[in-house]
Amino acid sequence: MMKITVCIGSSCHIKGARQVAERLKNLISENYLDDRIELSGTFCMGKCQQGVCLTVDGKFYSVSPEQVTDFFEIEIKGRL
Amino acid sequence: MIQEKYKFDTKVQYLKYKVLREVAKLAWEDKLLENVMDIPKMIIPGKIPTMRCCVYKERAILAERVKLAMGGNPENPNVIEVIDIACDECPAAGYEVTTSCRGCLAHRCEDVCPRQAIFIDQNHVAHIDKSKCIECGKCAKICPYSAIANRKRPCQNACKVKAISMDEEQAALIDNEKCIACGACVYQCPFGAIMDKSYILKAIDLLKNNKNQKVYAVVAPSISSQFTYAKLGQVITGLKNLGFHTVIEAALGADMVAQAESRELAEKGFLTSSCCPAFVSYIKSAFPELTEHISHNLSPMATIAKYIKETTENSKVIFIGPCTAKKSEAQLENVKPWIDTVLTFEELQALFDSRDINLTVLEEDVLDNASYFGRIFARSGGLSDAVSQGLKEQNLTDFELLACTCDGIEECRAALMKKKRNILNANFIEGMACTGGCIGGAGCLTHGEKNKAQVDAYGKEAMEKTISDSVSVLHIVKK
Numbered sequence: 001m002m003k004i005t006v007c008i009g010s011s012c013h014i015k016g017a018r019q020v021a022e023r024l025k026n027l028i029s030e031n032y033l034d035d036r037i038e039l040s041g042t043f044c045m046g047k048c049q050q051g052v053c054l055t056v057d058g059k060f061y062s063v064s065p066e067q068v069t070d071f072f073e074i075e076i077k078g079r080l
Numbered sequence: 081m082i083q084e085k086y087k088f089d090t091k092v093q094y095l096k097y098k099v100l101r102e103v104a105k106l107a108w109e110d111k112l113l114e115n116v117m118d119i120p121k122m123i124i125p126g127k128i129p130t131m132r133c134c135v136y137k138e139r140a141i142l143a144e145r146v147k148l149a150m151g152g153n154p155e156n157p158n159v160i161e162v163i164d165i166a167c168d169e170c171p172a173a174g175y176e177v178t179t180s181c182r183g184c185l186a187h188r189c190e191d192v193c194p195r196q197a198i199f200i201d202q203n204h205v206a207h208i209d210k211s212k213c214i215e216c217g218k219c220a221k222i223c224p225y226s227a228i229a230n231r232k233r234p235c236q237n238a239c240k241v242k243a244i245s246m247d248e249e250q251a252a253l254i255d256n257e258k259c260i261a262c263g264a265c266v267y268q269c270p271f272g273a274i275m276d277k278s279y280i281l282k283a284i285d286l287l288k289n290n291k292n293q294k295v296y297a298v299v300a301p302s303i304s305s306q307f308t309y310a311k312l313g314q315v316i317t318g319l320k321n322l323g324f325h326t327v328i329e330a331a332l333g334a335d336m337v338a339q340a341e342s343r344e345l346a347e348k349g350f351l352t353s354s355c356c357p358a359f360v361s362y363i364k365s366a367f368p369e370l371t372e373h374i375s376h377n378l379s380p381m382a383t384i385a386k387y388i389k390e391t392t393e394n395s396k397v398i399f400i401g402p403c404t405a406k407k408s409e410a411q412l413e414n415v416k417p418w419i420d421t422v423l424t425f426e427e428l429q430a431l432f433d434s435r436d437i438n439l440t441v442l443e444e445d446v447l448d449n450a451s452y453f454g455r456i457f458a459r460s461g462g463l464s465d466a467v468s469q470g471l472k473e474q475n476l477t478d479f480e481l482l483a484c485t486c487d488g489i490e491e492c493r494a495a496l497m498k499k500k501r502n503i504l505n506a507n508f509i510e511g512m513a514c515t516g517g518c519i520g521g522a523g524c525l526t527h528g529e530k531n532k533a534q535v536d537a538y539g540k541e542a543m544e545k546t547i548s549d550s551v552s553v554l555h556i557v558k559k
Contacts, residue, residue, distance in 0.1 A: 008553055009326050010316075010448045014543060018553040025556050041557025042392050043296065044326035048445075 263522025313444025333384030342470030402521025424523025
């Protein structure tokens, strides 16, 4: 099971964490990956300057709402 | 440099703050135990008394304040305690005619009295027959010379649930069964003889250990009317400088509550709100037959804290707000697992200054989790607005909301009385024990007329405009 954690602290929220999380959720379902990817959230990863912050199995990424689709293709699907 | 005393409404708060600050300062340095006895002398070094009969009494009272700052009497379950030796045993005779009575001819006092309790002597001077007087105060209001005074103790006057009486030595005595821990007496006692217990040491312990755990600050939306000498963003930076991992709005918990509470209301048809712990405790003690109508939702504080703890391992949550009753709520069995401790804004100011954190020179950080509706919970009427919005957003429009907004515990009592007698024309009681809502809380640094406007302005600054928008992300990412 791959685990994606999206930061939903204030700073990332302002930079579009909700849009990132919504898009990821949709991409996961569209690709029938619900049983292979767990999407979770946490308040603040301590790297507010680099938001929207997220981690994939502990590895840190900075992903804006515009970059989510590409990020999903390369970093998520590529690794599954 | 801001003058310290201007951060507070009263000198009593300032004194309490000085004690908290010294206790906190020593606790950070791990020097509290060996120096605790010296704190009163540090605060009152001179030989000339400024508050009481002598410096020794002043220091003795300060020693009691130090105890309360360190958590108070563990054998007393109430978070509100009387400092016996600080109680000035104020006169408590009720309404009395003073020497200002000029013996006029109109005798409006006599005419207005509904119980014929006022009689006039041969010099036309008014007197009150205590056996008839019902303390309605009409005579005092109508006297053109303001010659009738209410010799009621400020603490008893403040305590609308009538939990304060006098002990054999005439000192104030709190009935723990009736007390709802709202803190009105704490704020109103002009001698500072009633204080809320402080858990500032617990907070410092948690923060000292922040290398091994994430310590979250959950702040009440009324913070928008506090620390007005600095910007809210600077307060957030200040909190992080204290060692908090991050700051989260309790208002996000309020959004979650508004969503769930509007559903629960539509389902059950009648509810009383569960956000204000003093209101909930009042229903349980004074109207036990209405307990079944209390909303089953945890308060916004506990709701968001539960979410944090369920999503982040090794997390601790400190709630920071205007409320002394939250200290009580945090001890409830169903809240205890989520809230590690509670601080008031007064205590937060002491905590900042114990670390010499000057908010005004800090960079501004951001705080944005909740919607407008979650944020306006801080003022009376906000919760009802949010529930109405929650019904709308969830298409529960078949249910017609008839909210009874109770501003202050007296209005709460009136509504609950009507409900008990089945003559209340409402299906939702929003109960706020403090007048004005949370912005009137006893743990606020300052209380001002602009506070409501400040809360509304802060509400409008929220990025998310609807409850569903602010809450949706929580549903998406929850494990």
